[in-house]
Amino acid sequence: MVSSNGHTSDTRKMAFVCTKGTLDMAYPALVMGWAALGNGVDVTMFFAFWGLDIIRKTRQDHLEIAPVGNTSMKLSMMGIHADNLGIPNAVGVLPGMTALATKLMKDKMKALGVPTVGEYVQMLIDGGAKLYACKMSVDMMGIKREDFVDGLAGIVTASDFIDMTEGAQIVFI
Amino acid sequence: MTTRVLSGMTVEVNEEGFLLSPDAWTPELAVEIAREEGIEELTPAHWQVIEWCRKNAVNGRSPTLRQITAGTGLSTKELFALFPKGPAKKVARIAGLGKPEGCV
Numbered sequence: 001m002v003s004s005n006g007h008t009s010d011t012r013k014m015a016f017v018c019t020k021g022t023l024d025m026a027y028p029a030l031v032m033g034w035a036a037l038g039n040g041v042d043v044t045m046f047f048a049f050w051g052l053d054i055i056r057k058t059r060q061d062h063l064e065i066a067p068v069g070n071t072s073m074k075l076s077m078m079g080i081h082a083d084n085l086g087i088p089n090a091v092g093v094l095p096g097m098t099a100l101a102t103k104l105m106k107d108k109m110k111a112l113g114v115p116t117v118g119e120y121v122q123m124l125i126d127g128g129a130k131l132y133a134c135k136m137s138v139d140m141m142g143i144k145r146e147d148f149v150d151g152l153a154g155i156v157t158a159s160d161f162i163d164m165t166e167g168a169q170i171v172f173i
Numbered sequence: 174m175t176t177r178v179l180s181g182m183t184v185e186v187n188e189e190g191f192l193l194s195p196d197a198w199t200p201e202l203a204v205e206i207a208r209e210e211g212i213e214e215l216t217p218a219h220w221q222v223i224e225w226c227r228k229n230a231v232n233g234r235s236p237t238l239r240q241i242t243a244g245t246g247l248s249t250k251e252l253f254a255l256f257p258k259g260p261a262k263k264v265a266r267i268a269g270l271g272k273p274e275g276c277v
Contacts, residue, residue: 011258031276038238040258115239115277123239126249 013042013168015161020173021050023063023105023117029054029173030120037127044168045124046161048134051173052141055131055148060117064102068092078104118149125151130164132156179205191271195233198269206267212256215267219255221245223268235265237275 014036018029029045036043053059067073067087075082091097115123125131130153133143138155145155156164176183180201185193192198203223207215215223225245226235238261242249256263261273 035276037253038259038261040262113239113277123249127253 011040011042013044013165015044015046015165015168015170017161017170017172018045018047018051018054019049021053021059021063023065023102025173026051026054026063026117027109027114027120029171030117030124032171033124033129034120034127037124037129042168043124043127043129044161044165045129045131046134046156047132048137048158052133052137052143052148054117055121055133055152056143057147057149060121060149063117064098065105066092066098067101068097073101077108121149122151125149132161134158134161189272191266192269195227195230195269195271198227202269203267206269210256210263210267212263212267216255218247218251219267222247222252222255222264226264226268226270230268230270233271235261235268235270235273237261237273237277239277240273240275 014033016029016033018026020026029051033043033045047055053063065073068089069092071086073087075085075087087097087101121131131149131151132153133148133155135155135157137143145152175186175188177186178184180199182197182199182202184197184202187193192202204215207213207219212219222241222245226241229236229240229244236244238249238252241247241261241264242252247255252260256267265272
């Protein structure tokens with residue numbers, strides 16, 4: 001609820017469950033989390049499975065996007081105006097294609113002034129978002145606490161996450 | 174659009190409480206809006222941000238959070254401490270500017 005002066009009557013809470021580690025699935029969580037913080041919303045983020053890569057120091061700035069099986073990635077993204085012509089899967093499997101698609105996307109985002117994944121995560125932490133890693137995923141993948149960014153609030157179970165997000169709007173990515 | 178009386182002046186604001194004309198703004202107005210936003214006293218650090226935003230507004234719109242940190246040299250943490258809960262929007266309102274546009 002927004003009053004005439006823009007104040008929220010109760011602090012709105014949002015929780016983001018981030019389960020994917022590809023570049024195109026990491027950004028929606030980061031952009032929305034940051035937008036929520038910018039609107040005075042209380043933000044909690046829970047990283048599970050591949051989403052853990054977003055908060056792993058050695059992985060977060062090496063997330064990629066693969067052209068194979070990606071029906072939305074068209075040649076027009078590469079500056080070749082060919083309407084609905086995509087990148088054939090047979091071409092997408094060639095060595096270097098994932099790196100190429102990743103570089104293209106990163107260049108486009110850089111041109112727009114979009115922060116890197118690592119910078120975004122730090123901005124979220126500095127802005128007061130609470131970031132948690134999923135315990136089961138961490139145990140399964142054999143990741144250590146020190147592998148994660150320093151501002152991580154903790155490694156918690158799914159049950160803990162449910163407890164701490166009572167009343168929050170939950171966004172699953 | 175609606176009007177409000179702030180510091181004895183009648184000003185036009187939009188439905189979200191942002192001043193419609195940055196020219197109608199005065200420092201006294203900023204003090205009063207800041208109080209409404211829960212900031213009892215505007216310190217020199219607050220004024221530094223407010224003045225920077227007024228200087229760098231584009232078409233009357235206040236800069237985004239990241240533009241503010243890059244431009245003022247303040248950290249994200251410091252900005253959230255100065256203007257808790259949504260610093261960019263809060264500064265925009267206090268500085269008499271329009272809501273920032275942009276995702277970062």
